[in-house]
Amino acid sequence: MGYNTKQGEQIEGLLKATAGEHLTADEIVRRLAEGGNTVGKTTVYRWLDRLVGQGKARRFAGEKSESACYQYTGGAECRNHYHLKCLGCGRLLHVNCEYLDRVAEHILEHHGFVLNEEKTVLYGVCVECRTKKED
Amino acid sequence: MGYNTKQGEQIEGLLKATAGEHLTADEIVRRLAEGGNTVGKTTVYRWLDRLVGQGKARRFAGEKSESACYQYTGGAECRNHYHLKCLGCGRLLHVNCEYLDRVAEHILEHHGFVLNEEKTVLYGVCVECRTKKED
DNA sequence: TTGCGTGCAAAGGTTTTGCATGGCA
């Protein structure tokens, strides 16, 4: 199911190389073009859908009519930890932390709610953006 | 700043009355129409923007090209607790819990990250939807 | 009376789809 193609490799490769950032479909087209690789926007959208379906990437809906951003998450290992996303720079932090694991247990026991770690993102501001603000 | 109008009251009223659910702009138009109150979609969007700005409502971006959903949060008090949103029924649970308050402290101390409780939503599945699935 | 609110129609922007062509296996 699914062929390996030049475009697919380039899209996944770019996402992987910029895993700390988040990119819109448009930005992916532009960056690939800058690298000399022309890829149609339609193809970018189709590969992003596929990568999200495979759990290799993640989609972040934009505010209002902004474009959605996509970010590489790398697959299986990302299902076992938490994600902190910075509202300042967009960076996604991957946090392995037993304390946070216990949060899920607490929520289940005390609030009857099964936390979906894959769908949950904790929003806030990272250290870098915090110190930057103070300038 | 801002007049009180019939439409505004109806929109806020509907949102308040359905605080457990989440509605799209379209659904708001439809439900008001069913109640005999015709309100233009443009007006609905403008009031939703205002209510979100006032912290009275919250916007949840849809997947892909789905419409965004709006949900009544009631204002100031919602900034001091956590929100659990059910992926099954869309219900938003408001959780006041000292255990969860400590999560923010932990994240700051151990991960250098200032959690924004207002922007963060924990996704998962509520008790009702869990037992429903088992049928 | 003044200025904001309303709602229609139209525009704007993102994402999806149709279809002919190209490429992987």
Add this chain to the structure above:
DNA sequence: TGCCATGCAAAACCTTTGCACGCAA
């Protein structure tokens, strides 16, 4: 060869904006 992938153009959608008219204060 068979089937999927590609990419252009066009469509589909949600949301915003322009503008003339209506209503709140």
